[in-house]
Amino acid sequence: MKVGEYEVPEGLYYSREHEWVKLEGKLARMGVTDYAQRKLGDVVYVELPEVGKQVKQLTEPKTREMELGAVESIKAVSAVYSPLSGEVKETNSALSDRPELVNTSPYDEGWICVIGPSALEDELKNLMDAKGYAEYLKGLE
Amino acid sequence: MSYQQARWTEPLIFELSKPGRTAVSLPEKSPEGVNIPKKLLREQLGLPEVSEPQVVRHYTRLSQMNWSVDSGFYPLGSCTMKYNPKICEELAALETVTCVHPRQSEDTVQGALELIYKLEKYLAEIVGVSRVTLHPSAGAHGEFTGMLITRAYHKFKGEEQQRTEVIVPDSAHGTNFASAAMAGFSVVVVPSDARGRVDLDALKNAVSDRTAALMLTNPNTLGLFDDQILGITDIVHGAGGLLYYDGANLNGIMGKTRPGDMGFDIVHYNLHKTFSTPHGGGGPGSGPIGVTRELERFLPVPVVEYDRKRDHYYLDYDRPDSIGKINGFYGNFGVLVKAYAYILLMGAEGLTEAAETATLNANYIMRKLLGVKGYELKFDSGRPCKHEVVFSAEPLKRETGATAKDIAKRLLDYGVHAPTYYFPPIVHEALMIEPTETEPREELDHFVDALKAIAEEARSSPEKLRTAPHATAIGRLDEVKASREPILSWRMHKKSRPRMPTSSVEIIREMRARS
Amino acid sequence: MRVGHPYIPNTREIREQMLREMGIASIDDLFADIPEKIRLKRALKLPRAMSELEVKRHMKAMLAKNKPFTQMLSFIGGGAWPHDIPSHVQALARRSEFVTSYTPYQPEASQGMLQTLFEYQSMIAELVGLDVANASMYDWASALGEAALTCARITRRKRFLIPKLISPERRVTLQTYVVGPGLEVAEIGYDRKTGRLDLSQLRAQLGQDVAGVYVENPSYLGFLETQVEEMSDAAHKAGALFVVGVNPISLGLLKAPGDYGADIVVGEGQPLGNPVSFGGPYLGIFACRGEMKLVRQMPGRLIGMTTTLEGGKRGYCMVLATREQHIRHERATSNICTNNALCAVSAAIYLASLGPQGLRGVAERCAANASYAMKKLNAIHGLKAPIFDAPHFNEFTLNCDGTRMSIEKLNSKLLERGIQGGISLRREFPELGETALLCTTELHSREDIDRLAEELEEIVGGQR
Structure with missing residues (x-):
C-alpha cells in the first residue's frame, strides 16, 4: 500500500525507527523503509554490521547493542537499529559499492542484513504490520 | 547591486607541468655531497614542474574564485566573520616573529614571552x-x-x-x-x-x-x-x-x-x-x-x-x-x-563598542526581517538577540517549496555570502545570521532587501532559486557523487580515469570540437 | 562631530538613528536580559586604545627583544626547521581572498580554496606515497595523537608502540591525546651503536593488543632508520598498523613511506613554506592508504573532486563529512573543525614552486650541509658528531663528553659569540651524555659551518 508518496508493502513487519523485517523461514531479512530513505536523501554509504554480531531488539533507552550500523547521506547519519534480537547471519555486500540501492530499491536489493532471531515470537509483537505502520506514518506527517 | 565572481577554467597545477620547469633557484651546492645509501633514496617524485609566472597566475586566479571578508558581507552565523585589520598581518609578518625558533634560548625570546604573558592577562580580564x-x-x-x-x-x-x-x-x-x-x-x-x-x-x-x-x-x-x-x-x-x-x-x-x-x-x-x-x-x-x-x-x-x-x-x-x-x-x-x-587597537572602549554594534546590527536585521513574509522567528519572538539572529524559512518552504539552502545559495548571487543554514538543529529551515560590527547600515539594508527579493522570486520564478547560485565561479556540484566515489588526490584521479573529465582544458577542447 | 572607529562603519550617530527607527531608547535596552547581578558595571581593565602608529611602535619595540635567527647563526631544529620561503610563495599565500575566507562551506563561492586544498592533498599524497592526505591538522604532535586514536578505532586494540628516541614534545602530546580512550603507549628501545629502533624488542612487544607501530624517519636525532621494511612487516604480521612520522623536506630525497609499507603518515608540514614563528601556526600532515576502511576513520577535512550537477564542469567540495563532528557529534572521528588551511595553502604553493627537482635540491643541500658539519665538528678534539654510526639527513647529535664542559656551558659560550647551538638532550636522554641536537638546512653556507667549527674549536681548546 501507499501512504502519500511512501511505499509500505504488505507482508512485512515494521519498527518505529523505520526498519522493515521480512520472515524467510527461520531467518529474518531487514532493511530501512521507503520513508526512511526518502527522509535521508541520497545514500552515500552504508555501515554494515559484522556477521556474527549479537544484537538486541530496540527498546528505550537506546544502546550500542541495538545498532546494526548506519546509513549515511552527505550531510546526515542515521543509525540502523535492530528490529529483532539475535545474531547477524549475512550482510548485503552489494551496498559497499552501490549504497544507492537503499534509495532505488529499499525493500529488495537495498536490504541490509539477515538476522537469526532468538526470540522471534515474543518480539514480533513489538513490531507493526503494514497497516499499523501506514497509520504510524500518517501520524508523523 | 549585481555581482559576478571570477570564473576561470583553471586546470590543476599538475596539468600545467612540463619537464624541466621550476619556480625557484637554489644556492650553490656544497661540494661535500649527500652521504646516504642509495637504497634509502627515492627514484621518482610526482610533483608538478611549473615556472614562477605560472604559479603566480594559477594561485592568483584561484584566489579570485574565493569569497572572503575582504570581498564582501559574510554573515555566517556562529563564525564571527569580522574585518581583520591589515596592521595585524603586518606585525605578524615581522622577522622578529616569523624567524624566532621555539627552542631558542630564553634570553633571545623575551619579546615573544612578554607578549604571551600580557595577552593572557588581557584575555583573563575580558572574561573574568x-x-x-x-x-x-x-x-x-x-x-x-x-x-x-x-x-x-x-x-x-x-x-x-x-x-x-x-x-x-x-x-x-x-x-x-x-x-x-x-x-x-x-x-x-x-x-x-x-x-x-x-x-x-x-x-x-x-x-x-x-x-x-x-x-x-x-x-x-x-x-x-x-x-x-x-x-x-x-x-x-x-x-x-x-x-x-x-x-x-x-x-x-x-x-x-x-x-x-x-x-x-x-x-x-x-x-x-x-x-x-x-x-x-x-x-x-x-x-x-x-x-x-x-x-x-x-x-x-x-x-x-x-x-x-x-x-x-x-x-x-x-x-x-x-x-x-x-x-x-x-x-x-x-x-x-x-x-x-x-x-x-580596540582598548576596553573599542571592544565594548564592537559588542554593542554587533548586537545592534543583528537586532536591526531581526526587526527589518520580522515583517517579511516567508521568514519567522521560532523562539522568543521580539526579544532582543545578541550577536546573531536565527530565522526560520519554514513558512516560505511551505508556501513555495524553496528551502533554506536554496535561499542561502541564491544570496550568493546578490553578492552576500550565505548565512549558516540548517543550524542549530532545533530550528527547521534555519538561517543563522551574524552581521558583526563590521557592516555599515547600507549593507544590512541590502541584505534584508535581498532576502525580500528572494522570497518574491521563490513565488514568481522558483527555478532561479533551485538552480542558484548563478553568479559564482561554478554552479551547484554533485556532492553525492563526490562522497560515493571519492577522488581525494591527483593520484586517485589518474587511477579513476576516464570516469571524470580529464582536464578542464580538454573539456573545452572537446566542447569546441563538438560545436 | 565625533570621529568614528576605523573598523566600525556605523558611527555613534548612525547607531542612534538605527535605534530610533527601531523604537529602542538606548543600546543598553538590548542587554537588559543580562541579570543585574552579572552585568559588568565598570570598564574592562585594559590598556587604553592606541592608534595604529602607536601599536606598531609599541609592538615592534617589544618584539625587538626577540633575536631572530636571521640576526645570528643558528643550528636549532628539532621539529621546527628554518628554510627559505620564496617571495612569491609568501605573496600568494597572503592574498586576502585566501587569508580572510572561512572554511569553504559554500563550494560554489569558494572554489579557489577548495582547489588549492585539493592540490595540497595531492602533492602530499605524491610526497609520502599514499593515495589520501587530509586538508591539514594543527601540527605534527597533534597529528601523531590523532594517528594513535585512528589506529585504535580501526583495530579496536589499545596499545600503541613508539620509539624511545622521539621528541619530548611529541611524546607528551601523544600521551595527552590518548587519555580519553585509555590507550597505553609503550616505548621501544634503540641500538646504542646506530640509534636504530631495536627490531627484536619491537617483535617481542608486538602482541594481538597492539593497534599501531610508530617510527620516525628521519628520527628525532637525525639518523635514518634503515630497517623500515622489517618494521612494517612485523607490525602487519601482528595485525597492527604501521605509522611513519616525517620531515617532508627529507622526502625530496628519501624513499616515500608508502613504498615501504606505511599505512598512515604524519609529519610536520611547517618547513613547506611556513615560517617557524616561535612554534606556530604549523601544519600537521596526515595521510593514509586509499582503502575506505582507513579513509572512513581518518580525522579532519577532506576535499574531493566532482562535477557540476548539470554535468561537464569539474569542481571541488568537502567530502565524507559524515566522519566529522558537525554531523556525527560524539561519534565523530575527531573533534577537529578549524584546521590549518592557510598553512596548507602555503605548502601547496611551495611544493608546486619547487617541483621534484627543487625539493630534491633543497633536501640535498640540507643533508650535504649536515654531512659537512659532522665531518668538521667530529674532527675537533673532545667532540663527537654524530654519536650514532648511521646515515643522517639534516640533523645530527654533537657530544662533548670529551671536554670538561656541559652541553649547556658549550651552548652559552656559543651564544656569547652570536651562535645559537643545538638543543640539549640531557634532560630527556641522560644516557646520551652531554649531547645536543643540531640542524642544518639550505640556509647555511659552507662559511657558516666553518665558523661554527672554528668557534667550537676555540671554546673547547680554551678549556684544555
Missing part, C-alpha cells in the same frame, strides 16, 4: 578568569583542553571513575559533543525550553554524581542570552560538576558581562572569531582557555611566568598536576600576535 593558556590551536582544540582539565580536576578530587558524563544542550555546536567524547566522557543531551533556553527541569533531572561538567555557550546558538544562567550554574555546581563556557559567541557580550562572573569555571575563546584574527580558509585559529584559580594547576605546560626581580620571562615546565601538552610548542604564536595587536 584567573589564568589563561594560549596553547590550543583552534576552538575545538581548546574544548578538548578544557575537557581534559575537567577530567584532571575530578581525578585530583578522587572522582575520576565516577564523573563520566558531560551535559550538552541540544542547540550546541557539534564540536562540544565530539570534544567531550574525545576526552573519554559520555554525552548527555538536555533539551531547550520554549524560549530557546536550557530547560531547567530537564537539567535538574540530568545532573547527578556522575556529572563532570556542563558545556554551554551564552549567548546560545540562537543568539539569545540565557537569563537563567545563575540558576544553571547553581544546579551544576550543586551536583559537583564544572561549568565550561564555549566562547563562540563572546562577540555579543564583551565589556557587558563576563562568563567568569556568571559562574563558569573554564572559559574558552576563539581568537579567530572575537579577536579578529583571520580564518585563513578554515584556519589556523587559536582557542585559548581561561580557568578559575582552583583549576590553574592543571593547565598545559609550559606556562609563561615572569620573574619581577630579574625582569625576565621564562617557561615553567615544573607543574606536576598539568594535563601535559596538547601540541608541539606554545600555541599558534603568529595568531597570538594579531590578537594582541587587535586588543591594543
Whole structure:
C-alpha cells in the first residue's frame, strides 16, 4: 500500500525507527523503509554490521547493542537499529559499492542484513504490520 | 547591486607541468655531497614542474574564485566573520616573529614571552578568569583542553571513575559533543525550553554524581542570552560538576558581562572569531582557555611566568598536576600576535563598542526581517538577540517549496555570502545570521532587501532559486557523487580515469570540437 | 562631530538613528536580559586604545627583544626547521581572498580554496606515497595523537608502540591525546651503536593488543632508520598498523613511506613554506592508504573532486563529512573543525614552486650541509658528531663528553659569540651524555659551518 508518496508493502513487519523485517523461514531479512530513505536523501554509504554480531531488539533507552550500523547521506547519519534480537547471519555486500540501492530499491536489493532471531515470537509483537505502520506514518506527517 | 565572481577554467597545477620547469633557484651546492645509501633514496617524485609566472597566475586566479571578508558581507552565523585589520598581518609578518625558533634560548625570546604573558592577562580580564593558556590551536582544540582539565580536576578530587558524563544542550555546536567524547566522557543531551533556553527541569533531572561538567555557550546558538544562567550554574555546581563556557559567541557580550562572573569555571575563546584574527580558509585559529584559580594547576605546560626581580620571562615546565601538552610548542604564536595587536587597537572602549554594534546590527536585521513574509522567528519572538539572529524559512518552504539552502545559495548571487543554514538543529529551515560590527547600515539594508527579493522570486520564478547560485565561479556540484566515489588526490584521479573529465582544458577542447 | 572607529562603519550617530527607527531608547535596552547581578558595571581593565602608529611602535619595540635567527647563526631544529620561503610563495599565500575566507562551506563561492586544498592533498599524497592526505591538522604532535586514536578505532586494540628516541614534545602530546580512550603507549628501545629502533624488542612487544607501530624517519636525532621494511612487516604480521612520522623536506630525497609499507603518515608540514614563528601556526600532515576502511576513520577535512550537477564542469567540495563532528557529534572521528588551511595553502604553493627537482635540491643541500658539519665538528678534539654510526639527513647529535664542559656551558659560550647551538638532550636522554641536537638546512653556507667549527674549536681548546 501507499501512504502519500511512501511505499509500505504488505507482508512485512515494521519498527518505529523505520526498519522493515521480512520472515524467510527461520531467518529474518531487514532493511530501512521507503520513508526512511526518502527522509535521508541520497545514500552515500552504508555501515554494515559484522556477521556474527549479537544484537538486541530496540527498546528505550537506546544502546550500542541495538545498532546494526548506519546509513549515511552527505550531510546526515542515521543509525540502523535492530528490529529483532539475535545474531547477524549475512550482510548485503552489494551496498559497499552501490549504497544507492537503499534509495532505488529499499525493500529488495537495498536490504541490509539477515538476522537469526532468538526470540522471534515474543518480539514480533513489538513490531507493526503494514497497516499499523501506514497509520504510524500518517501520524508523523 | 549585481555581482559576478571570477570564473576561470583553471586546470590543476599538475596539468600545467612540463619537464624541466621550476619556480625557484637554489644556492650553490656544497661540494661535500649527500652521504646516504642509495637504497634509502627515492627514484621518482610526482610533483608538478611549473615556472614562477605560472604559479603566480594559477594561485592568483584561484584566489579570485574565493569569497572572503575582504570581498564582501559574510554573515555566517556562529563564525564571527569580522574585518581583520591589515596592521595585524603586518606585525605578524615581522622577522622578529616569523624567524624566532621555539627552542631558542630564553634570553633571545623575551619579546615573544612578554607578549604571551600580557595577552593572557588581557584575555583573563575580558572574561573574568584567573589564568589563561594560549596553547590550543583552534576552538575545538581548546574544548578538548578544557575537557581534559575537567577530567584532571575530578581525578585530583578522587572522582575520576565516577564523573563520566558531560551535559550538552541540544542547540550546541557539534564540536562540544565530539570534544567531550574525545576526552573519554559520555554525552548527555538536555533539551531547550520554549524560549530557546536550557530547560531547567530537564537539567535538574540530568545532573547527578556522575556529572563532570556542563558545556554551554551564552549567548546560545540562537543568539539569545540565557537569563537563567545563575540558576544553571547553581544546579551544576550543586551536583559537583564544572561549568565550561564555549566562547563562540563572546562577540555579543564583551565589556557587558563576563562568563567568569556568571559562574563558569573554564572559559574558552576563539581568537579567530572575537579577536579578529583571520580564518585563513578554515584556519589556523587559536582557542585559548581561561580557568578559575582552583583549576590553574592543571593547565598545559609550559606556562609563561615572569620573574619581577630579574625582569625576565621564562617557561615553567615544573607543574606536576598539568594535563601535559596538547601540541608541539606554545600555541599558534603568529595568531597570538594579531590578537594582541587587535586588543591594543580596540582598548576596553573599542571592544565594548564592537559588542554593542554587533548586537545592534543583528537586532536591526531581526526587526527589518520580522515583517517579511516567508521568514519567522521560532523562539522568543521580539526579544532582543545578541550577536546573531536565527530565522526560520519554514513558512516560505511551505508556501513555495524553496528551502533554506536554496535561499542561502541564491544570496550568493546578490553578492552576500550565505548565512549558516540548517543550524542549530532545533530550528527547521534555519538561517543563522551574524552581521558583526563590521557592516555599515547600507549593507544590512541590502541584505534584508535581498532576502525580500528572494522570497518574491521563490513565488514568481522558483527555478532561479533551485538552480542558484548563478553568479559564482561554478554552479551547484554533485556532492553525492563526490562522497560515493571519492577522488581525494591527483593520484586517485589518474587511477579513476576516464570516469571524470580529464582536464578542464580538454573539456573545452572537446566542447569546441563538438560545436 | 565625533570621529568614528576605523573598523566600525556605523558611527555613534548612525547607531542612534538605527535605534530610533527601531523604537529602542538606548543600546543598553538590548542587554537588559543580562541579570543585574552579572552585568559588568565598570570598564574592562585594559590598556587604553592606541592608534595604529602607536601599536606598531609599541609592538615592534617589544618584539625587538626577540633575536631572530636571521640576526645570528643558528643550528636549532628539532621539529621546527628554518628554510627559505620564496617571495612569491609568501605573496600568494597572503592574498586576502585566501587569508580572510572561512572554511569553504559554500563550494560554489569558494572554489579557489577548495582547489588549492585539493592540490595540497595531492602533492602530499605524491610526497609520502599514499593515495589520501587530509586538508591539514594543527601540527605534527597533534597529528601523531590523532594517528594513535585512528589506529585504535580501526583495530579496536589499545596499545600503541613508539620509539624511545622521539621528541619530548611529541611524546607528551601523544600521551595527552590518548587519555580519553585509555590507550597505553609503550616505548621501544634503540641500538646504542646506530640509534636504530631495536627490531627484536619491537617483535617481542608486538602482541594481538597492539593497534599501531610508530617510527620516525628521519628520527628525532637525525639518523635514518634503515630497517623500515622489517618494521612494517612485523607490525602487519601482528595485525597492527604501521605509522611513519616525517620531515617532508627529507622526502625530496628519501624513499616515500608508502613504498615501504606505511599505512598512515604524519609529519610536520611547517618547513613547506611556513615560517617557524616561535612554534606556530604549523601544519600537521596526515595521510593514509586509499582503502575506505582507513579513509572512513581518518580525522579532519577532506576535499574531493566532482562535477557540476548539470554535468561537464569539474569542481571541488568537502567530502565524507559524515566522519566529522558537525554531523556525527560524539561519534565523530575527531573533534577537529578549524584546521590549518592557510598553512596548507602555503605548502601547496611551495611544493608546486619547487617541483621534484627543487625539493630534491633543497633536501640535498640540507643533508650535504649536515654531512659537512659532522665531518668538521667530529674532527675537533673532545667532540663527537654524530654519536650514532648511521646515515643522517639534516640533523645530527654533537657530544662533548670529551671536554670538561656541559652541553649547556658549550651552548652559552656559543651564544656569547652570536651562535645559537643545538638543543640539549640531557634532560630527556641522560644516557646520551652531554649531547645536543643540531640542524642544518639550505640556509647555511659552507662559511657558516666553518665558523661554527672554528668557534667550537676555540671554546673547547680554551678549556684544555
